[in-house]
Amino acid sequence: MNTALSAKGLNKYFHEPDTFQVLRDVGFEVKKGEFVAIVGKSGSGKSTLLYLLSTMDTNYQGSIAINGTTVTGLSQNELSRFRNAHIGFVFQFHYLLAEFSVLDNVMLPALKLGKKSKELIEAKAMELLTMLDIRGHEMKKASKISGGQQQRVAIARALINEPAIIMGDEPTGNLDSQNTKVVFDIFRQLAHETGQTIIAVTHDDEFAANCDRIIEMVDGKIMS
Numbered sequence: 292m293n294t295a296l297s298a299k300g301l302n303k304y305f306h307e308p309d310t311f312q313v314l315r316d317v318g319f320e321v322k323k324g325e326f327v328a329i330v331g332k333s334g335s336g337k338s339t340l341l342y343l344l345s346t347m348d349t350n351y352q353g354s355i356a357i358n359g360t361t362v363t364g365l366s367q368n369e370l371s372r373f374r375n376a377h378i379g380f381v382f383q384f385h386y387l388l389a390e391f392s393v394l395d396n397v398m399l400p401a402l403k404l405g406k407k408s409k410e411l412i413e414a415k416a417m418e419l420l421t422m423l424d425i426r427g428h429e430m431k432k433a434s435k436i437s438g439g440q441q442q443r444v445a446i447a448r449a450l451i452n453e454p455a456i457i458m459g460d461e462p463t464g465n466l467d468s469q470n471t472k473v474v475f476d477i478f479r480q481l482a483h484e485t486g487q488t489i490i491a492v493t494h495d496d497e498f499a500a501n502c503d504r505i506i507e508m509v510d511g512k513i514m515s
């Protein structure tokens with residue numbers, strides 16, 4: 292199976308203050324190992340779309356399948372389990388637990404999933420911290436490292452359960468150009484060498500231009 296994500300006929304409405312259609316018949320497929328950027332003007336519906344794709348928002352028309360599982364219609368409990376096992380999230384603001392160590396932050400989603408022993412999880416976390424060049428900072432509180440390092444810790448946390456898909460909402464929105472390049476290169480490596488699929492909403496034209504494919508949203512529709 293070569294399709295990582297399939298979205299069909301997605302329509303989404305907001306009803307406050309007035310009824311407003313934010314997504315209009317959105318459909319596309321993303322292949323396994325593809326690195327895709329979602330771009331578009333502010334208000335075009337990018338974040339709303341990512342919320343649907345990431346299974347956080349279930350109030351829509353249409354259907355979404357991830358890695359061959361139709362997630363549309365699953366219960367909140369099923370979705371929560373599915374997300375934990377299959378999707379990694381990287382946001383503009385990393386939402387690390389400031390008072391917890393770097394290592395604990397990375398280990399947490401795997402401890403929550405409860406499939407592996409603490410020793411195995413710690414070994415995997417250390418492997419990721421090494422790959423992301425944060426080795427040596429693992430016992431520091433998350434609040435005591437730089438912004439670029441924090442974002443790399445957030446990526447390690449997103450990767451700990453070896454998700455098939457990584458979704459980013461402005462994953463480099465808060466970073467300088469040097470750290471943006473580091474994060475971009477990590478994503479590209481994950482896509483092209485590990486076969487993980489990356490879908491990132493971005494306002495950064497250079498970031499988008501270097502992805503495998505750009506999905507452009509205009510007024511809730513896909514243009515290209």
Ligand SMILES: Nc1ncnc2c1ncn2[C@@H]1O[C@H](COP(=O)(O)OP(=O)(O)OP(=O)(O)O)[C@@H](O)[C@H]1O
Binds near residue numbers: 305306334336338339
């Ligand atoms: N909860 C909500 N209730 C009502 N309208 C909403 C809600 N969330 C978003 N919208 C509206 O839906 C439209 C799309 O919003 P969305 O956040 O998806 O856009 P975006 O392309 O991600 O924008 P940005 O680039 O500024 O983040 C906007 O007009 C926004 O005001």
